[in-house]
Amino acid sequence: MVPYSLDVPGGVATHVLGLARWLQGRGHEPWVFAPGVGRVDAAVPVTLLGAAVALPFNGSVARLALRPSQSRALLAGLTGFDVAHVHEPLTPGVGFAAASRCPVPLVVTHHAAFTPRTPVTQLLRRRALRLPNRVSLAVSPSAAALVNTIGAGEPRIVPNAIELPTPPEARTGRPRVVFVGRLTERRKGYEAFVEAAGLVPEADFIAVGPGGSGAPKVTELGRLTDEALGEVLAGAAVLVAPNLFGESFGMVLVEALARGVAVVASDLPAFRAVASDADVVGFFPVGDVSAAVARIRERLAQPCDPFAAWRLARRFSWDVVGPHIEDAYQRATLPVPDGGPADTKPR
Numbered sequence: 001m002v003p004y005s006l007d008v009p010g011g012v013a014t015h016v017l018g019l020a021r022w023l024q025g026r027g028h029e030p031w032v033f034a035p036g037v038g039r040v041d042a043a044v045p046v047t048l049l050g051a052a053v054a055l056p057f058n059g060s061v062a063r064l065a066l067r068p069s070q071s072r073a074l075l076a077g078l079t080g081f082d083v084a085h086v087h088e089p090l091t092p093g094v095g096f097a098a099a100s101r102c103p104v105p106l107v108v109t110h111h112a113a114f115t116p117r118t119p120v121t122q123l124l125r126r127r128a129l130r131l132p133n134r135v136s137l138a139v140s141p142s143a144a145a146l147v148n149t150i151g152a153g154e155p156r157i158v159p160n161a162i163e164l165p166t167p168p169e170a171r172t173g174r175p176r177v178v179f180v181g182r183l184t185e186r187r188k189g190y191e192a193f194v195e196a197a198g199l200v201p202e203a204d205f206i207a208v209g210p211g212g213s214g215a216p217k218v219t220e221l222g223r224l225t226d227e228a229l230g231e232v233l234a235g236a237a238v239l240v241a242p243n244l245f246g247e248s249f250g251m252v253l254v255e256a257l258a259r260g261v262a263v264v265a266s267d268l269p270a271f272r273a274v275a276s277d278a279d280v281v282g283f284f285p286v287g288d289v290s291a292a293v294a295r296i297r298e299r300l301a302q303p304c305d306p307f308a309a310w311r312l313a314r315r316f317s318w319d320v321v322g323p324h325i326e327d328a329y330q331r332a333t334l335p336v337p338d339g340g341p342a343d344t345k346p347r
C-alpha cells in the first residue's frame with residue numbers, strides 16, 4: 001500500500017510497483033492500493049483510492065488520501081490477504097489508517113528521513129504507539145534514524161530496489177547530462193541543474209519529471225513512461241542529483257547507475273550510502289554549483305565504465321533485495337508466544 005498518489009511519480013511508488021511485479025513473478029498474488037485517479041500501467045493489479053490532497057512537507061509535496069471513505073475502502077480491500085505491507089505507516093490518511101487498523105498481519109516500511117521539530121516528533125510518537133504489532137523495515141540508516149527518534153522501535157534496514165536492466169553499452173556522440181525528479185520541489189535542487197546547464201556548453205542538459213520552468217539551456221521532457229525514462233538514461237553520460245536535504249535514499253542514483261550512467265550528486269548521507277565509488281560517483285557540497293560543474297566536467301573528460309556503474313547498482317536489484325521482504329512477510333504471519341506477529345513494537 002502506497003500512501004502517496006500514483007498520479008505523480010515518486011520513489012515509494014517506484015519501489016512498491018517494482019516489488020509487486022517481482023512478487024508476481026515469484027508466484028505470489030500482490031495487489032497495490034494507492035491514492036490516484038489517473039491511468040496506471042503497472043502490469044500488476046492496482047486499486048486507486050481516488051483523489052489526493054497536496055500537502056507541502058519536508059521541501060517536497062505529499063499527495064495523500066485523507067477522506068474517511070477512502071480509508072474505509074482501503075481497509076475493506078485489505079481483508080482476505082495473507083499480509084499487508086504498508087509503506088510510510090505514519091502518514092495522515094490512508095497510510096496511518098491501513099497500518100493502525102490493519103485487519104491482517106502487518107509489515108511496514110519507513111521511507112522518510114528528516115529532522116522533526118518537537119510537535120511533529122510528538123505527533124509521530126503518539127501515532128507509533130497506536131500501531132499494532134508488526135514487522136518493521138526502513139529503507140536506509142537515515143530512515144531508520146527517524147523511526148528511532150520517535151521511539152517506534154528498531155526497524156530492519158531493507159533498501160529500495162530496482163528492476164535491473166541488462167548491462168549497458170558505452171555511449172557515443174555529444175554527451176548528455178540528465179536530471180530526474182519532480183522539478184518544482186525545492187528539495188530536489190533543480191535550480192542548481194539549470195544553473196550548471198548554462199556553464200557547461202559542451203554537453204546537452206535534459207530534465208525528466210513533472211513540472212518545469214522553461215529553462216533556456218535545458219530540454220525539459222516532462223513526465224515520461226518508465227520505458228522512455230530508461231531510454232533517456234541509457235543515452236546519458238552523467239546524472240546530476242543536486243538535492244538539498246531530506247532524502248532517505250538515492251533512488252534516482254541507483255536507477256542511473258543501473259543504466260551505466262556516471263553520477264554527480266550532492267554530498268548527502270543518504271546518497272553516499274547507496275554508492276561512493278569515486279570512479280563512478282562524484283560528490284559536491286550541497287548547493288555548491290561551481291563544485292557540481294567541476295565534477296560534471298571531470299566526468300565528461302573521463303567517462304566512467306558503464307559496466308562498473310551497473311555493477312554498483314546490482315546489489316539493489318529485486319533478486320537481491322526481494323527475498324528479505326519475503327522473509328518479512330513470513331515473519332509477520334508466524335504466530336509468536338506473546339500473541340503478536342511482530343519483531344518490533346512501539347516503545
Ligand SMILES: Nc1nc2c(ncn2[C@@H]2O[C@H](COP(=O)(O)OP(=O)(O)O[C@H]3O[C@H](CO)[C@@H](O)[C@H](O)[C@@H]3O)[C@@H](O)[C@H]2O)c(=O)[nH]1
Binds near residue numbers: 014111181
Ligand atoms: N517514469 C517516470 N519516473 C519518474 C519521473 N520523474 C521521477 N520519476 C521516478 O520517481 C522516483 C523519484 O524518486 P526520488 O526522487 O528518490 O524520490 P521521492 O519521491 O522524493 O521519494 C522518497 O522515497 C524514496 C524511496 O524511499 C527515497 O529515495 C527518497 O529519498 C525520498 O525519501 C524515481 O524512481 C524516478 O525514476 C518521470 O517523469 N517518469
